[in-house]
Every structure is written in structure tokens, then in C-alpha cells.
Amino acid sequence: MEKSVLHKADTRGSADHGWLKSLQTFSFGGYYNEKRIHFGALRVLNDDTVDGGKGFGDHPHDNMEIISIPLEGELLHEDSMGNKAVIQAGEIQVMSAGTGIYHAEYNKNPYLPVKFLQIWVFPNQRDVSPRYDQIKLNTLSDQNSLQQILSPNKDDDGVWIYQDAWFHMGKFDQDNKALYKLKKEGNGIYFFVLKGDLKVNDQVLNTRDGYGIWDVEDALLEAESATEFLIMEVPMEVKL
Incomplete structure (x- = not known):
């Protein structure tokens, strides 16, 4: 659930x-x-x-x-x-x-x-x-798409880190939609809206709001207005 x-x-x-x-x-x-x-x-x-x-x-x-x-x-x-x-x-x-x-x-x-x-x-x-x-970053082709900017893999797009995490940037026109699918089981997703209004599943987020979800396989994103946002997929269990 x-x-x-x-x-x-x-x-x-x-x-x-x-x-x-x-x-x-x-x-x-x-x-x-x-x-x-x-x-x-x-x-x-x-x-x-x-x-x-x-x-x-x-x-x-x-x-x-x-x-x-x-x-x-x-x-x-x-x-x-x-x-x-x-x-x-x-x-x-x-x-x-x-x-x-x-x-x-x-x-x-x-x-x-x-x-x-x-x-x-x-x-x-x-x-x-x-x-x-x-x-x-490649800012020429990022409109209405999710651009990967970080991953655990040296050969993937973006920078890499020592963690099973993936970051994406989104810049959507109003009414643009996308489905984000988690890369790894057990991860959660944290959304941070840089500006504008973004609906994640049924939750509407406004400028500088943060929203974390887990125990999911994907998330439906819809721009309520022109919006820019950051998606941070990270493991939910960590050894501190």
C-alpha cells in the first residue's frame, strides 16, 4: 500500500x-x-x-x-x-x-x-x-521530458554516486503528463517543485513543496501549470 x-x-x-x-x-x-x-x-x-x-x-x-x-x-x-x-x-x-x-x-x-x-x-x-x-546538463532537449542527472552507474547520463539512487529534472508545460517508474524495488521517490504546480498521483504540489512516496512501482505526474521539478529516487532502508 x-x-x-x-x-x-x-x-x-x-x-x-x-x-x-x-x-x-x-x-x-x-x-x-x-x-x-x-x-x-x-x-x-x-x-x-x-x-x-x-x-x-x-x-x-x-x-x-x-x-x-x-x-x-x-x-x-x-x-x-x-x-x-x-x-x-x-x-x-x-x-x-x-x-x-x-x-x-x-x-x-x-x-x-x-x-x-x-x-x-x-x-x-x-x-x-x-x-x-x-x-x-543537456538543457536543449529537456522540455516536457524527464532528464536523468544522477545515477549509481558511471556510464549512465548525469553524475554518479555511491548509492542506488537516480535523480531526474523535469520542465513541463501545463497539462503535460509522464509516468515515472522506479528503477529499483525498495526505493522511494521524493519530489521537489522548483516552480509551478505539479500533481503527483492525486497530490497537488506548489512551488518549493516536497513530497515523498514509497511502497509504489510508479508515479503519474501532471503539470497543473508550467512547472520545473526535481525527482530523487533513493533507497528507503539505509544503514546509518
Whole structure:
């Protein structure tokens, strides 16, 4: 029997550090909600805005798959592996923190804000060698289709991580429909609407709403208006 959890946009945690404004779907930092620790292997979904020229100084991570998806602006990345890169809207970045990594992220533009999603996924392997990757997404053929942007497979479309997870981006015109079929038994699907209105089965979601479903084989998607959204399929059982 299908199970679900709805996280409306205005129920998210929030943090305002002046230069950083963050809206948090799951418990993070100073925001704690015992009912919203994670959705299966999906641990963090932060909707961040960083002021011009500001950013996060060197800080450590380990044993976590960390994905950044810029929505507006440019994000400058530096890490202890010697990587230095700029990621921008239309790209996706991934780090397997593994045995440990330090990194810093800054808004490259001194005047305009950068907006991005910061996503953490529990890995299925611990203490791997840290790795970094970023790619440019194919934004020319993504209208009214589901574009895969992440998977567990090195040879598939998108970046890859140490987890049986698949991410897709959708950009639909009003009334466009699609059927999403789960890739692996035991996984669940978490939908996050970037803008517009999306109906998942019988549940209507609005801008920045999140909705997780599991114990299903597929989900019917219908755009109630022009909409953009992220689909995150992840295992529901994880060894923490």
C-alpha cells in the first residue's frame, strides 16, 4: 500500500546568517524536527541563497554523497583534492566525501546572489577515496521530458554516486503528463517543485513543496501549470 509524506514549502526550517539564507526540508544545523530527519537515504535538502562575494570557508565532510545544483548565479568551489571550479545554472556537482575532504564554496559574483540546492545522500559504501565531478546538463532537449542527472552507474547520463539512487529534472508545460517508474524495488521517490504546480498521483504540489512516496512501482505526474521539478529516487532502508 502506498505511503507518503508531504512537506509544504512554508513548513521548512530556516536559517538567516545575513549573507546566507537557507530553507531546510530536513533537520540541519540549528533546525531540528524529529519527524523530518531524512527520507530514506536522502539526508539533506537545503534551498540556499548566498549574497554576492560571500560563502562558506574551508569545512570538512566525510562518508556522505554531496550534490549541488545551482539555480541562479555562479558558485566557486575549492577543495583539498586540488579542485577549483565554477558551477552555474544548468550544471550539477557531486562530491563523494568518503574518508574525508575539506572544501569551500563562494559566490563568484560580488554583486548578485547565487541560489542553489545542497543535497546530501547517505552512501552505500563507507571510507571510499574522495572524488569530485561536475557536468553540464543537456538543457536543449529537456522540455516536457524527464532528464536523468544522477545515477549509481558511471556510464549512465548525469553524475554518479555511491548509492542506488537516480535523480531526474523535469520542465513541463501545463497539462503535460509522464509516468515515472522506479528503477529499483525498495526505493522511494521524493519530489521537489522548483516552480509551478505539479500533481503527483492525486497530490497537488506548489512551488518549493516536497513530497515523498514509497511502497509504489510508479508515479503519474501532471503539470497543473508550467512547472520545473526535481525527482530523487533513493533507497528507503539505509544503514546509518
